[in-house]
Amino acid sequence: MPDARLKTIEGGRTSPEAAQAPLLMQARKLSFCPNGKPLVDTVDLDIREGRRLVVMGANGAGKSLLLRLLHGLLPPSGGEVVWQGKPLDRAAMREQAMVFQRPVMLRRSVIANLQFALAVRGIGGTERRRRVEEALEQARLGDLARHPARVLSGGEQQRLALARALACTPRLLFLDEPTASLDPASTLAIENLIATAHARGITIVMITHDKGQARRLGDDIAFLHGGRLVETGPAARVLETPNSGAARAWLEGRLYLDDLSSTPSPTP
Amino acid sequence: MQDFGTTLAEAIGLILLADGDLIEIITLSLRVTLSAVIIACAIGLPFGALVGAFRFPGRAVVTVFLNALMGLPPVVVGLVVYLMLSAAGPLGPLRLLYTPTAMIIAQTILVTPIVAALTRQVIEDLQTEYSEQFASLGVGPLDRIAALLWDARYSLLTVALAGFGRAVAEVGAVIIVGGNINHVTRVMTTTIALETSKGNLELALALGVVLLAIAVIVNAAVMALRASAVRSAYA
Numbered sequence: 331m332p333d334a335r336l337k338t339i340e341g342g343r344t345s346p347e348a349a350q351a352p353l354l355m356q357a358r359k360l361s362f363c364p365n366g367k368p369l370v371d372t373v374d375l376d377i378r379e380g381r382r383l384v385v386m387g388a389n390g391a392g393k394s395l396l397l398r399l400l401h402g403l404l405p406p407s408g409g410e411v412v413w414q415g416k417p418l419d420r421a422a423m424r425e426q427a428m429v430f431q432r433p434v435m436l437r438r439s440v441i442a443n444l445q446f447a448l449a450v451r452g453i454g455g456t457e458r459r460r461r462v463e464e465a466l467e468q469a470r471l472g473d474l475a476r477h478p479a480r481v482l483s484g485g486e487q488q489r490l491a492l493a494r495a496l497a498c499t500p501r502l503l504f505l506d507e508p509t510a511s512l513d514p515a516s517t518l519a520i521e522n523l524i525a526t527a528h529a530r531g532i533t534i535v536m537i538t539h540d541k542g543q544a545r546r547l548g549d550d551i552a553f554l555h556g557g558r559l560v561e562t563g564p565a566a567r568v569l570e571t572p573n574s575g576a577a578r579a580w581l582e583g584r585l586y587l588d589d590l591s592s593t594p595s596p597t598p
Numbered sequence: 599m600q601d602f603g604t605t606l607a608e609a610i611g612l613i614l615l616a617d618g619d620l621i622e623i624i625t626l627s628l629r630v631t632l633s634a635v636i637i638a639c640a641i642g643l644p645f646g647a648l649v650g651a652f653r654f655p656g657r658a659v660v661t662v663f664l665n666a667l668m669g670l671p672p673v674v675v676g677l678v679v680y681l682m683l684s685a686a687g688p689l690g691p692l693r694l695l696y697t698p699t700a701m702i703i704a705q706t707i708l709v710t711p712i713v714a715a716l717t718r719q720v721i722e723d724l725q726t727e728y729s730e731q732f733a734s735l736g737v738g739p740l741d742r743i744a745a746l747l748w749d750a751r752y753s754l755l756t757v758a759l760a761g762f763g764r765a766v767a768e769v770g771a772v773i774i775v776g777g778n779i780n781h782v783t784r785v786m787t788t789t790i791a792l793e794t795s796k797g798n799l800e801l802a803l804a805l806g807v808v809l810l811a812i813a814v815i816v817n818a819a820v821m822a823l824r825a826s827a828v829r830s831a832y833a
């Protein structure tokens with residue numbers, strides 16, 4: 331059998347419109363091997379301005395690690411992250427924001443959580459008040475503004491985390507499963523927030539396990555398997571006619587990471 | 599010798615009558631202990647927070663030392679402070695031996711490592727939880743310390759109360775450096791030790807009851823703080 335991975339990367343060219351958007355961020359041979367074992371394995375990835383990239387893959391495939399590496403939260407074991415042609419630095423990180431798989435809330439009120447994020451970025455006075463108001467309204471948390479953030483429900487916390495990230499007006503937003511374990515209404519609320527952010531020109535990189543969501547929110551899909559990028563391409567194309575055996579198996583619900591040893595074979 | 603019941607009745611009587619000697623001793627005790635705890639917090643909170651919030655070479659060693667110092671034997675601390683303050687010691691000219699100040703110094707030395715070590719633990723746990731979010735937001739070192747101290751405020755109050763509990767019940771160090779001089783350096787614990795040996799059991803027992811009451815109040819305060827922290831999800 332020919333190497334499925336090689337085939338897919340070749341067949342996984344991004345769409346023509348994507349190629350036109352200017353390059354915002356790039357992963358070059360990015361690896362993360364804390365104990366010698368590669369958890370993220372020589373990933374090459376282009377992130378283009380104003381695009382929405384969806385990262386998919388089985389549990390433990392390395393999606394969250396990849397986002398952490400891209401955002402500069404983990405030092406890579408190999409390769410590099412390039413932001414607008416230069417190595418990623420603290421200034422670049424300030425143009426990005428991330429919503430974590432498990433939202434981290436300060437032990438303070440909802441409004442104080444928003445104020446803190448803005449204060450850290452040097453935004454004060456009336457501008458801060460305006461943005462806090464806007465964020466509360468966006469997240470529909472106005473009534474809960476004075477409540478401790480940690481007593482909010484899971485969905486409310488996710489909305490707050492997203493609103494907090496957006497209040498910092500990032501150019502690039504990382505979202506790690508922003509709607510995992512949310513009910514349909516909360517999911518819709520989050521998806522609307524993401525759509526609004528994208529309409530404002532924010533570039534989005536998000537992880538999801540939800541194919542419908544990937545189709546609704548994604549321009550491109552990057553499929554990870556065992557730390558390797560096995561397929562990239564326009565969302566609709568990857569979801570309908572995946573080239574790689576791994577992506578196909580995963581979409582059909584037959585892929586576990588344990589299958590890694592035997593590279594998933596294409597369906598007969 | 600009187601039976602326990604009579605002694606206890608007389609002791610309660612002393613407390614209810616707000617006996618002058620008794621009040622003086624309690625007041626001095628609280629003054630010494632509170633001063634020591636305030637100084638210990640002023641040093642131990644920021645120090646513990648720094649060790650808890652930042653990685654630096656030798657951090658593990660500092661942590662081990664802090665934890666070890668929590669168990670300092672009070673008599674040894676008393677002895678060392680005595681040697682420093684005695685006429686022949688380096689701080690002899692200050693003439694602090696057998697004054698309340700000497701007792702405050704000894705208690706501060708005992709309580710500071712407790713406050714620092716417990717603070718380090720509290721701040722480190724919170725830091726673990728916040729670190730990625732803070733890194734993502736680009737929180738600088740000063741903001742980080744301030745935010746961690748503020749968000750850990752309930753736990754840190756319990757830390758201060760733990761320090762107070764240890765200091766107020768301490769006897770070995772203060773008796774060495776204070777000398778247990780009547781109307782000058784007599785605190786609850788040292789008076790209990792002395793009066794018991796003299797057979798003056800009512801006063802000793804009265805002070806014992808007060809000390810016990812303070813311990814109960816401190817622990818109730820800790821529990822109430824915990825409960826309110828949990829209720830408001832700040833824990």
Ligand SMILES: Nc1ncnc2c1ncn2[C@@H]1O[C@H](COP(=O)(O)OP(=O)(O)OP(=O)(O)O)[C@@H](O)[C@H]1O
Binds near residue numbers: 364390391392395396
């Ligand atoms: N700091 C780390 N050190 C060592 N191993 C790690 C570290 N972080 C994650 N891992 C391991 O790396 C693998 C990939 O983790 P990652 O969180 O990226 O998975 P994921 O693709 O996001 O999965 P999920 O869909 O379940 O969120 C897992 O096996 C995890 O146990």
Ligand SMILES: [Mg+2]
Binds near residue numbers: 395
């Ligand atoms: Mg993950």
